[in-house]
Amino acid sequence: MTTRPEGYDPRAFEPFAVTVDLAVLTVRGGRLHVLLVQRGQEPYAGAWALPGGFVLPRESAGTAARRELAEETGLPGAVVAGLHLEQLRTYTEPDRDPRMRVVSVAYTALVPDLPEPRGGGDAAEARWLPYDEVPALAFDHDLILADARERVGAKLEYTCLATAFCPPEFTLGELREVYETVWGVPLDRPNFRRKVLTTPGFVEAVEGPPRRTGGRGKPAALYRAGGATALHPPLLRPEGRSA
């Protein structure tokens, strides 16, 4: 904020554009899915890309991210307002957009299994795609998506974030499925249960309706997210490193 090129006039240089890109992740049927849109115009017309768009002149990036998310998924504003949205990283390579200098602030959102999006805005189509079937994306969105997955995997270790992938009331089996899906490893059921229940504030039992079935097997008790946000001590991934 201090050094200003000699005689700098904001309008003399080719201006920077600022965009937001969203890596919206969910768990569907035991698989990690990503919300993608098909581009309707050049460059990369027809290619899949992360949803996102330009930050408007009087808007913060976080506000822009929520606005774009609402526009491109067709979710009611109240739902989008309550979502966990987290700034991931900012991507600034000079040639990441062939049109002009674009700096993009990437956000990650974790959502429960949502209805199929309608392709809003000027996206030709918007869809949930399984993470491991994602084709090469436009711009540097492959990189952004990989960073998002790694970040989310790491955050599951030391935060209560996993509940953001679940509906308001969920079973411990559903919560465990989130961990197994994002980390890509199976977890021991009893140990997972013990860890979650002994961490104060991670989940709280739902009172009245005692149990619910998840298909086959013994009906499971329902829980909702507790007040805690951090996990002490953390719930570490089984072996070595990141996904």
Add this chain to the structure above:
Amino acid sequence: MTTRPEGYDPRAFEPFAVTVDLAVLTVRGGRLHVLLVQRGQEPYAGAWALPGGFVLPRESAGTAARRELAEETGLPGAVVAGLHLEQLRTYTEPDRDPRMRVVSVAYTALVPDLPEPRGGGDAAEARWLPYDEVPALAFDHDLILADARERVGAKLEYTCLATAFCPPEFTLGELREVYETVWGVPLDRPNFRRKVLTTPGFVEAVEGPPRRTGGRGKPAALYRAGGATALHPPLLRPEGRSA
């Protein structure tokens, strides 16, 4: 990257400027210090601020951060090139700079105790200030600095980053001082030692010259940073939450 306002022309809107700001932290005599510059021009002329500056048209933010750091500290380029620089977060509130719309990508750097900087660039002065004597800063730099401190404190828990605060060869006492200073809590000496030495790749013993004095007391063995970057299991802060 998809929604583009109808008829958007990059030059029709008031352009965004993109800057980098640097929270450069070091440990000096048991206290956390921050590198600050005194602004030479409006706005906030005379106020202290984080070093930083505009991203040039053909430059990535990371490159800009290194360049600005070199300019404003006068460090040799080779030293700056080897520093641990990490993108912290991007600050995008519309009114964070009264002149125009400025989006700033903040970086954090951890450095060993360095010589006093010479105020380069157009900073009136550049100095190390103890973290808890930092006055109100220009722009939203108080917020950036607080975020940086919190992030660094958290990263010490699960990475080997602490060695970045130390000179190439250091004693375990010096390494422990880094933790105690950043976290603001005393650590048990033997337990800290055990943890560091049993974590493979955190530090490695320096062979030949057996010991070095740190002033009074028994001379300590020297170590240098090992090859590991992550700490499994982590070295958690004693009690509750963030700084």
Add this chain to the structure above:
DNA sequence: ACCTTTTATAGTCACAGTGACTCTTAAGGA
């Protein structure tokens, strides 16, 4: 010289948390 202070280094002990299991309970389906 001796003693005090300071810091490094070695070692002990108990306990919390976890990984790897086993066993029982309660559903659905063939």
Add this chain to the structure above:
DNA sequence: TCCTTAAGAGTCACTGTGACTATAAAAGGT
């Protein structure tokens, strides 16, 4: 009715850590 599936209860051993105690090796003061 039996088999399958998943929830939930409980056991056991081991690892890592917090809290300490003890010893070693220097500097400084008297």
